[in-house]
Amino acid sequence: MNFDQQPQLDIPILTLRAIFFLSAAGLGLYLARLAEAPLMEYPAMLIGGMLALLVIFVDMAAIGRSSIAQVSAIVFGLLIGFLAAQLFIGIVSLMGDFEGEVGKKQLNGIRLCLTLIFCYLGPSYLLRTKDDLRFVVPYVEFQRTDSGPAALVLDTSALIDGRIVDLARAYLFDAPFLVTREVVEELQRIADSGDKNRRVRGRRGLDMLKRLQELPHAVVEFPQTTYGDPAAEVDRRLIETAKARNGKLITVDLNLQKVCEVEGVKVINLNLAAQAMQAPCLPGDRISVKVVKPGEGREQGVGYLDDGTMVVIEQAKKLKGQTLSVVVTSAIQSSAGKMIFARIPREDDSNGDEVAGEEASGDAAAETPQAAAAESGNSV
Known part of the structure; x- marks a missing residue:
């Protein structure tokens, strides 16, 4: 399919x-x-x-x-x-x-x-x-039993985030990925949105799904069976799918993770998994980002990476609409998402990573209140 x-x-x-x-x-x-x-x-x-x-x-x-x-x-x-x-x-x-x-x-x-x-x-x-008693009858079971690993149910946010493709390419998953029809339809609606940012995110999600399919060792299934109430929201039907297939739900949505934990559904939050891994952007790294709006702090500009990560740039408030090559000063990762702080390069940046590391240690302390605000407001 x-x-x-x-x-x-x-x-x-x-x-x-x-x-x-x-x-x-x-x-x-x-x-x-x-x-x-x-x-x-x-x-x-x-x-x-x-x-x-x-x-x-x-x-x-x-x-x-x-x-x-x-x-x-x-x-x-x-x-x-x-x-x-x-x-x-x-x-x-x-x-x-x-x-x-x-x-x-x-x-x-x-x-x-x-x-x-x-x-x-x-x-x-x-x-x-029926959940405790099972009859040994050919082709009929009261309770689904999978001989292999539990299936991994992907939600929309996990596909837009894109890190699931890199993790699958690194052979970290040996279970099949389940992508329901509701997730594909939601990605298509986002890709057809009139808002440019939403349209980019929707197309990114579809591209990531295609890349996941193209991995030779990754198995991507599109189940035809509909679980739960067809009139329910997408998140509710994903939870019912994970329950019915005895699988795990993969997401970056903190609220969806909490609902799964309340209902006893196994869930993998990619943001929590990223906390145990090396940050994708280290102090001193250079990244290219477009300034889309002014930040909350004085003279700050805000941009977003392709995966939706917020980048706060010092002294970039007046550079709205420009694409800049900036130097990362610190990166903060939490269960709600990740946030990167950066600044416009200076002449002394050629001295190496030592200067960037010293600035990162000072900037991280100064940006802690902003990071707390990002944890509640940043959506990946």
């Missing part, structure tokens, strides 16, 4: 429903002819078609929104309940005299009662215990 494809109609399901509807109408016609009632042929076809539509409606409204575990529990519960009822009916028939006309009616009544009771108890019990 290509990541930029539009969602398509489920042709096999629609074909199956059409065949079922026509078969039901044909069955009505067959029964009318079998009863030798020519006048009932069309009414019988109409009744058969209406019953088929009713069954299709129930399928779309109830069964289509149920998980495979729930449907399997109901089906096997009915089967086990029916078999248990037949066993008890056989025992009851051996314990009494049901040979006469009255006895047969009594036995039929007992049969109906036992069948009804056990066909209720079977699904009811399995629905309550």
